Amino acid sequence: MAENLSESVPVFTDSPLKKRYRTAESFVDFGPEQKFPSRPVENTITVSDLKLWYGPVQALKGITLNIPKNCVYSFIGPSGCGKSTFLRTLNRMNDMVPNCKIDGEVIVDGANIYDKDVDVVDLRKRVGMVFQKANPFPMSIFENVAYGPRIHGVPKKDLPGIVEHALKRAALWDEVKDRLKSSALSLSGGQQQRLCIARTLAVDPEIILFDEPCSALDPISTGKIEELMMELKSDYTIIVVTHNMQQAARISDYTAFFLSGDLVEAGETIHMFENPKDTRTEEYITGRFG
Numbered sequence: 001m002a003e004n005l006s007e008s009v010p011v012f013t014d015s016p017l018k019k020r021y022r023t024a025e026s027f028v029d030f031g032p033e034q035k036f037p038s039r040p041v042e043n044t045i046t047v048s049d050l051k052l053w054y055g056p057v058q059a060l061k062g063i064t065l066n067i068p069k070n071c072v073y074s075f076i077g078p079s080g081c082g083k084s085t086f087l088r089t090l091n092r093m094n095d096m097v098p099n100c101k102i103d104g105e106v107i108v109d110g111a112n113i114y115d116k117d118v119d120v121v122d123l124r125k126r127v128g129m130v131f132q133k134a135n136p137f138p139m140s141i142f143e144n145v146a147y148g149p150r151i152h153g154v155p156k157k158d159l160p161g162i163v164e165h166a167l168k169r170a171a172l173w174d175e176v177k178d179r180l181k182s183s184a185l186s187l188s189g190g191q192q193q194r195l196c197i198a199r200t201l202a203v204d205p206e207i208i209l210f211d212e213p214c215s216a217l218d219p220i221s222t223g224k225i226e227e228l229m230m231e232l233k234s235d236y237t238i239i240v241v242t243h244n245m246q247q248a249a250r251i252s253d254y255t256a257f258f259l260s261g262d263l264v265e266a267g268e269t270i271h272m273f274e275n276p277k278d279t280r281t282e283e284y285i286t287g288r289f290g
């Protein structure tokens with residue numbers, strides 16, 4: 001079995017992609033012998049012909065995309081191409097935008113999240129979100145993480161265990177375990193972002209949407225969040241909007257490239273960066289535009 005698998009998978013050793021990025025300022029390295037088995041994947045989100053308008057302006061022009069379970073999926077593309085808009089359609093965050101109209105289907109766990117009877121609060125518990133700028137509540141570290149479970153009716157006696165577990169999972173526990181009653185606003189920017197991740201994890205989501213989670217962070221804090229996203233995919237599906245192509249290449253299993261409201265190309269990250277099918281993708285990832 002193992003032999004068959006190793007025969008059937010492409011092995012990238014000294015690829016043009018590695019050369020390209022090594023000669024640029026980045027540190028992208030897919031490792032000496034990364035293997036990408038063609039395996040059957042189970043999708044957690046299936047999007048069909050999704051269109052979105054802000055008033056008269058069409059921001060998404062018919063997006064069709066499958067997102068597999070337990071992966072990191074990056075959305076890339078130039079400013080204004082619609083990647084954040086698309087991300088927000090996956091847990092109906094655009095519902096709050098006046099004059100926003102949506103057409104098409106987003107199936108999560110077998111049900112269209114745009115059906116009339118969908119409980120949006122429950123949807124956002126299952127599909128959590130971490131924003132560009134860390135936004136802790138002006139309360140203690142403990143209360144920030146306990147907030148979600150509390151409003152979802154978790155008994156008080158269970159909160160300390162949930163908070164500890166979420167903070168450990170967000171790789172923050174060791175840094176805050178002796179100051180849980182301190183204000184969350186006393187944490188550094190990177191710690192605040194990990195606290196926001198812990199807050200999201202505390203309500204036990206299946207999918208976590210990250211909207212440029214590192215854009216306000218220094219390289220060390222960015223590295224910690226990237227490492228965390230890669231660890232979390234064993235239990236969650238991670239979807240991340242990023243402007244940083246090196247980041248997409250470093251952390252994601254799959255990448256989708258958007259341009260002017262269209263999905264130009266999507267697939268395994270290694271294949272997209274190594275051998276893009278569309279010249280517009282190639283131009284974007286090689287820095288010729290955007």
Ligand SMILES: Nc1ncnc2c1ncn2[C@@H]1O[C@H](COP(=O)(O)OP(=O)(O)OP(=O)(O)O)[C@@H](O)[C@H]1O
Binds near residue numbers: 057080
């Ligand atoms: N609330 C809104 N009302 C009206 N237009 C909007 C709104 N949000 C986004 N848009 C428009 O929709 C288009 C897509 O925006 P979106 O923020 O999704 O792009 P993006 O690719 O995430 O950009 P960036 O990388 O700059 O964040 C843009 O033309 C933008 O101006």
